Amino acid sequence: MTTKAKENLCLTCTDCGTASCSKGDGRYPEFCLTTQLTDKEIEKIVDLYNNDEEVRRIAIAGAEVEGGFYGQYTRVEEIMEFARRIGAKKIGIATCSGLMNESRIFAKILKVHGFEVFGVACKIGAIPKTKINIQEEYIRTPGASACNPVMQAKLLNKNKTDLNVVVGLCVGHDSLFYRYSKAVTTTLVTKDRITGHNPVAALYTAQSYYKKLLSE
């Protein structure tokens, strides 16, 4: 293997300047992950999209919402449109306790549009952080309850929600929620305490205000 080929082994889509897979112009870079896929691997995935009932329903609904309302709908509206298209009637909201006002407004909007709502806050169960062995140095408020994303998911599962929506769960706690949620889940708010829940701001300003992020 040539040195260049070896270097190419470490290159992935985040090193790509062409995004030809999106444009379909066939100008793939040497290390392109698309060109490394076998026909069999692609056929298997196409088969899944076409013949797995759930995957098909979600993929088509997602594509219809994207294509049909591109640049017209806010994410709140997109979530409702997606819910309608997958036949979801009962929406679960897994909310951060610090975003209760936002979740209340979201629930109100959902109800106005005919959905049933079941919301669960992250501190559900009021389990002290010390009880799950979180070290004192990481507890900002003495006696504070632990975030409990597994219980949030379990309660929504028990209440048979058709679609779950995450509103501002912490990094990691959202990971556990996604893992334990039985219903399909999407995200309305991605928590970022510094940027007003707009995490991409750090990337947009990585050449200016947030250039510290690029230094080791």
Ligand code: SF4
């Ligand atoms: S699949 Fe290929 S063309 Fe698409 S982003 Fe990845 S490297 Fe670039």
